[in-house]
Amino acid sequence: MKKKLFGQCAACNLEKPEERYRNISNYALEKALTGIAYEIHCPEIKVGTLFCNRCYCAIVEHNNYKKYKNNNKKRSIERDLTYQPNNQKKRITVSLEEYQRLVNNSKSVEELKIEIQELKGQLEIAMKPMSPDNNTFIKYFNDKIQRLTTVLYNYQHRERNKPVLDADEFVTLIENRDPNLRDFFNLIYQSMNPNAKGWKTKESLKQKVMLLCYQMAALRNKQVSGTKNVIELYMAGTGTSTVGINTLSNMGLSATYQTVYNNKKQIVNVYEQTIQEYISDNQQKLLILNIDDYHDLHESRIPSVTSINRISHMATILLNTNNILPILLSSTFYNPNGIDANLLKQALNFQYMTGFSNSYNAQKFNWISIKDITTLNEFDLVETLVVHCYDADLSEKHVRRFDTTKLVDFIPLDLKNMNDYIKVLIKVFRLSEMQSYLMNYIIPIPADFPGQLYIRRAIVQKLKYGNQCSIPKEVLSLVPILGPLHVSLNTRESCFLTIHPFFNELYKESTIKSYIFARFKYSKDLGYCTFVDLLDNLIPATLDIYTILFRENNFDQYIETIFRLWTVMRRFGRKNYDKIMLALISDIQY
Incomplete structure (x- = not known):
């Protein structure tokens, strides 16, 4: 058994009891001298020199190590060369080329000290306060924010204006009030890289930059907090x-x-004053009143311990304006007989029955001012048929916007009888500006059947009993009229739901209409008559009543078609609208 060698390695100068030590023999010396590793590790190598096993292999077995490295692919994985000071057993192994590079690039202690001093100097420069030249942008930006804050403070706090929420209007405001703010908004906007974004994203980005300007101004002066109040509400x-x-x-x-x-309490306290101002500003325009029942269909109906939840009804009171002059109030405006049956008989017999013998399409050819819907181009055709749509694409159609609409009140009431409507009307009549308006002018009230019925009933009772009834006298300045949209929607419902299966084949009618008329001519066959009445009378009248006749202000033709649709309501048993249409015709004839 060989004796285990111990001592100090001549190459690494370390004593490692756990590692094997080897002496240099004559054969090992010859192998070592064929390479150059001994010149690096131990230039004074000779027979009997003691090396640890690691250094011995690096000096003597260097050729075998290269062959082993090239032939064994599994050894190609990179080793972890991370220095770990707490692990004394682990040694860092590098290739000979890497070792030569480290030796050649090694620096002296003096060079390292010089580099450390240079880094300290750079750190001191970075920690020093900025020079006046570097403060230029800070001064510029501070001046712009100060000017922006001053403009917004004067506009919102001193002048009591609401914050501008449109980006273009915001830019116009700040630039007109302070010319030094020109291009400041655009400077921030361009820094957000808008050129790489789409059109909608650019518009959204403008709004965000505007909000950023408001926030910066609010950080400088807490009184500029209008947008925060808008967001909170x-x-x-x-x-x-x-x-x-x-x-x-x-x-x-x-x-x-x-x-x-x-803020909510303050809004409630000043809201009535805003309604008074709205009426005062529109004294020379036609005011239109609308009262309707809003009910929340999505309320929970599960009863609790103390109450049974039900659908909540809310009465909404809206005012709108029209740019035409207001209509003067006249004592002879109302028919003292209410709905006059004799007047209706005369009008129906001598004015409408002659035209009623023809179909609606045949009668429409006699109206020179009415365009046939089939002659319209595709865009106008779709636009004409749009009756009731809340799509965002209609936002630019000013006739359908709510800019001129004012909410008067919103009260819990289901509007199921005349007294409910009188309670709502009293809310309107108690406004002083409204009282002065009603003393001189009338206000139309477009309404559905309940609104027509109960408001008309209140008017007739006031005319009949005068001061003996408790109904306010201002009710005589109201003119309930049948809303054309209500007529259109209800007649469509009657026609389309009643004869719905037929509409799947409706598009074929235009290609076979002439052949059917040529074949049947004046036949009294029930199926043929129903077919002609549906396609030549009911459907076109229902589609035209609102979209063509009312919108294009063809009033005489509109009233004549109201009579025609009254017969439709009678035919389908719509007991409410067959009466209210006659009431409208009675008022018109009077």
């Missing part, structure tokens, strides 16, 4: 909890919930 209106609103407040995006509550 919107969040409260959408049902956001107190915790949610306060969280947004902590983020600097909104005011606190207590501020929301205070």
Whole structure:
């Protein structure tokens, strides 16, 4: 058994009891001298020199190590050369080429000290306050924010204006009030890289930059907080909890919930004054009143311990304006007989029955001012048939916008009788500006059947009993009229739902109509007569009553078609609208 060698390695100068040591023999010396590793590790190598096993292999077995490295593919994985000071057993192994590079690139202690001093100098420069030249942008940006804050403070706080929420209007406001702010908004906007975005994203980006300007101004002056109040009211209106609103407040995006509550109280206190101002500003225009029943179909109907939930009804009171002059109030405006049966008989016999013998399509050819819907181009045809749509694409159609509409009140009431309508009307009559308007002018009320019935009943009772009844006298300045949209929607419902299976084949009618007429001519066959009446009378009259006759202001033809659709309501048993249409014709004839 060989004796285990111990000692100090001549190459690494370490004593490692756990490692094997080897002496250099004559054969090992010859192999070592064929390479160059000994010159690096131990230039004074000779027979009997003691090496650890690792250094011995590196000096003597260097050729075998190269062959082993090239032939064994599994050894190609990179080793972890990370230095770990706590692991004394682990040694870092590098290739000979890497070792030569490290030796050649090694620096002296003096060179390292010089580099450390240079890094310290750079750090001191970076930590020093900026020079006046570097403060140029800070001064520029500070000046712009100060000017922006001044403009918004004067506009919102001193002049008591609401914050501008349109980006283009915002830019116009700040630039007109302070010319030094020109291109400041565009500077921030261009820094957001808008050229790489689509059109809609650009518009959204403008709104976000505007909000950023408001936030920067609010950080400088807390009185410029109009947008925070707008956001808080919107969040409260959408049902956001107190915790949610306060969280947004902590983020600097909104005011606190207590501020929301205070703003709501303030809005309630001043809202009546805004209604008075609205009526006063439109004294020389025609005011239009609308009263309708709104009910929440999505309310929970599960009863609790103390109550049984049901659908909540709310009466909405709206005012709108028209640019035409108001209609003067006249004492002879109303028929003292209410709906006059004798007047209706004369009008129906001598004015409408002659035209009623022809179909609607045949009668329409006699109306020179009415365009045939089949002659319209595709865009106008679709536009004409749009009756009731809330799509966002209609936002630019000013005749259907709510800019001129004012909400007067919103009260819990289901509007099921005349007294309910009188309660709602008293809310309107108690406004002083409304009283002065009703003393001189009338106000039309487009309404559905209940509104027509109960408001007309109140008017007739006031005419009949005068001061003996408790109905307010202002009711005589109201003119309930049958809304053309109600006529259109209800007649469509009657026609389309009653004869729905037929409409799947309706598109073929235009190709076979002439052949059918040539074949049947004046036949009294029930199926043929129903077919002709549906396609030449009911459907075109239903489609035209609102979209063509009313919108294009063809009033005489509109009233004549009202009579024709009254017969449709009678035929389909619509007991409400067959009466209210006669009431409209009676008023027109009077």
